Amino acid sequence: MPLSPEQQAEIDAQRATPRQTLRAVSEGMERHLYLARPVLDHGFVRVIDYMGDDAAIVQAARVSYGAGTKHVSNDEGLIRYLMRHWHSTPFEMCEIKLHVKLPVFVARQWIRHRTANVNEYSARYSILDREFYLPAPDALAAQSTVNNQGRGAVLQGEEAARVLAMLKADAAQMYDHYQDMLSDEGQQGLARELARMNLPMNIYTQWYWKTDLHNLFHFLRLRADAHAQYEIRVYADAIAEAVADWVPLAWKAFSDYRVGGVALSAAAVDCLKRRLAGEAVTQASSGMSAREWREFEEVWG
């Protein structure tokens, strides 16, 4: 359970006191504000703030004066056009700020998205909590035999039990030692900035993370993808649910053109045209490498 009663009470209080504003308001997003959506065993994602809505995207694209009075149907067409033609700046006019609790090894992937603002809990300054990610049974998977950076079948029986016990015991031991080293009872006590290095990378950290919608879509395209590691994908999925309510038109365009879309190389375009003309193209006649052909067949049969 990621939240303490005190934390839940604080969230309830934040949600109990609406205020007046003249800014654009996304009713869909207001329903998400402050609420902690649980992710993994101790993690969460919660929306702390946002700026803009679908209309802000349209407004920026039109650089018209004020909010405009166009019908929603037009707005949707414009947003789809912008997404289809890779226009990025109008989507940058929306901004989101999240509070995320996540394991360090997930944070290390996440931080690679550079166009974002981040403030992370500092283990130089403070002491980390005793909370570690331990995979649920169906997430405890073997190394993939076909993909160097993927996972295969779920671990079974005794091996699964042994791995899980090992992760659990090691985390407990490392945290005990972390506390031992920090303690100043009867000893000097190691500096926090040093003691933290003995902690394993499944310990939880937390941060505020703020980015614009264009860069968030880029994050979601990579991290909500089937090739992303499961432990970051579940965070991306949780964020996606809030985004779908925040900017429904942009979200739908993103789903159609990016998530469900396919990028074809010049060779792949040529192959499809030949197939449409009735030719039976093979890898040999396709001009593609074996690997690229395999990826092509996964989509087109």
Place this chain on the structure above:
Amino acid sequence: MPLSPEQQAEIDAQRATPRQTLRAVSEGMERHLYLARPVLDHGFVRVIDYMGDDAAIVQAARVSYGAGTKHVSNDEGLIRYLMRHWHSTPFEMCEIKLHVKLPVFVARQWIRHRTANVNEYSARYSILDREFYLPAPDALAAQSTVNNQGRGAVLQGEEAARVLAMLKADAAQMYDHYQDMLSDEGQQGLARELARMNLPMNIYTQWYWKTDLHNLFHFLRLRADAHAQYEIRVYADAIAEAVADWVPLAWKAFSDYRVGGVALSAAAVDCLKRRLAGEAVTQASSGMSAREWREFEEVWG
């Protein structure tokens, strides 16, 4: 007068319909929303949206859970500490979106600040209005004789009149020709993306510009500075007034540590210490170049 009656009516409508939100609200900033603050002869700045307030800076610095309940006095001390020690990420947690109407030659300076989101009026797609910046008499200045990139005394008498008349007539003529070339009456009509190149750089354009508070402070430090060109400085000054109401604690810290602050080189620190010890330091004994010494004396006498 920068606003048409229609535009003013639209602003009035936007300000007449407050809505409820659970987000952080800056009462000081709400008073500025949508209002057009006139700048130069036809330009304006108006705040379209914002995210965060002083408390958001504190919250990010603490990465505590929720908004915290610290006293304002503590918040102020923390914000001053962050500013004094060049911490940037907490200030990035606040975001602002402006609608700006400005001459093209000012836009060309402004756009050099890269960490911002921009959507500009497109003269490929649309026709620009007949609005040009013509300096007020006290802004029509001669080239500085001591500073290669500054201005000196205000132009006087006949010269001032002649320059102003020339700017005015040229702008009118160029815009007439712009319209002539665009016209499709009795001719094909030149493409807009070509016709625009005949316009002078004092024509007005407009854009939505969005950035975070850290980068905005950097913009203000450079552009509200006495060495900045007057025509961009007045925009920075207009923005500064809104920022002072938006995040009063951060603004005060910025004023004390950046605007009113002074950066000393190692040599300058040494000189001041020797002066404090009673030594009469000269340029020769200072270790500074003539130019650096002159800059030093401007501050310290």
Place this chain on the structure above:
Amino acid sequence: MPLSPEQQAEIDAQRATPRQTLRAVSEGMERHLYLARPVLDHGFVRVIDYMGDDAAIVQAARVSYGAGTKHVSNDEGLIRYLMRHWHSTPFEMCEIKLHVKLPVFVARQWIRHRTANVNEYSARYSILDREFYLPAPDALAAQSTVNNQGRGAVLQGEEAARVLAMLKADAAQMYDHYQDMLSDEGQQGLARELARMNLPMNIYTQWYWKTDLHNLFHFLRLRADAHAQYEIRVYADAIAEAVADWVPLAWKAFSDYRVGGVALSAAAVDCLKRRLAGEAVTQASSGMSAREWREFEEVWG
């Protein structure tokens, strides 16, 4: 002719003095260094410096120790894999620095690519040269009647002559006035930072522009595209020729996957699958808007 004899002599001197280095060298790029490739009537692009080559991309992807000893065929496969799967960081390991002379209205489009380093000629500090872009006859085109931001047929006969004469005369007049206002003979002389605003946007400026290969590819994808304005496209084309010699494997992958590639939406994928299965899909049954369907048919018939 964009270069003076003095400039040509300087380039010759720069090319006459090879030096020794232990860094990676791209023989293909060395042939381009310093040479000015003419663009438009007075502009040019020249490569001033570069860092890395195809092997640097591979090295970064492998994060192996040192340059590695893989065969070129493997390197090519890896580079194609990286491009196909939108990996960006290995391409960021190559860097290029250009010196570009270009009209101001082109510079205004170009500068929108924010992830680059720029130093531009300063008209606050210096006086611009009397050089303006005047379109060649086949570039003097009418406004497109089907595309709001495109151009149509080339202007004919008297209209073409009239437009060209107008552009020419206006540029000359504005530059004369620019000089008049600046002159300090018998008058104070207007500040350079003010006088420049009377110049039209087809005057030439110049800058050093430095970016990494990933962002350069993004620039080329947008600016060497058929929808880009002709006057920036010719710069992109000139840069592309140097890139093709600099990193031939990456360039080929970019050509296949980006330039010649096609992005399909989920609906478009569905349509193609139905067509491949023998169904005659119409716009009505496609789930696409009229505009999207038209764009689909342009590629697929």
Place this chain on the structure above:
Amino acid sequence: MPLSPEQQAEIDAQRATPRQTLRAVSEGMERHLYLARPVLDHGFVRVIDYMGDDAAIVQAARVSYGAGTKHVSNDEGLIRYLMRHWHSTPFEMCEIKLHVKLPVFVARQWIRHRTANVNEYSARYSILDREFYLPAPDALAAQSTVNNQGRGAVLQGEEAARVLAMLKADAAQMYDHYQDMLSDEGQQGLARELARMNLPMNIYTQWYWKTDLHNLFHFLRLRADAHAQYEIRVYADAIAEAVADWVPLAWKAFSDYRVGGVALSAAAVDCLKRRLAGEAVTQASSGMSAREWREFEEVWG
């Protein structure tokens, strides 16, 4: 010892084969290329590539045509002027690429500098080596009692021995378990992307890291500072030695204006002026908080 004989042989080979180039060459930097400078117990920093030199900074500032022929004394004055007045773009014209081997907890601080290009060794794809950072006796320090994020006296006697033994044994045990879980002998073998989470944060990783000189100076100002954690400071110090040889004029200006410089607030400027005028200013009369006054006295007595 951070390098294996094979690695050393590879470096020797890289350094044995100079090639010809027409690019700017920094003789000082050529001496550093590829060489691994040891940092901590198993880490290193080595320069893999660079672009530009002091002259490139000057050239960009002048945006003159070609390299210019100014005397070094002028170049130095210009570079000092640029540094003193916070001009950043000319310094961005130089670029450096490093290969760094470093503990994960150091990498986590380092990566917060966002304006850089990074390719890190992937523990999803590959297996990490059995190498952990164990502090030398004089780096094994107690928590500071006055600074929440600093360290105090070195640990003594039995406590030091116990902490070091604990770090050593824990690292060994975690790595043994990492290997146990990965092994596919007689079991399925846990996915690498999961097994890595059991490793402590003092394990070594490595990456290629590329940035421009302006951002590198910013990194060095923060990380070579006395307040930075020792374990990242030693990397900054190692980089600084290469930079001093690469761009000696820029390095000297940076040392004088940033490293050895002091930033004064408006209140501090006022205090110094009053002191220079003979007044005995106290904290009470200074207008500064207790903390700010303490920081002021540390510099000015």
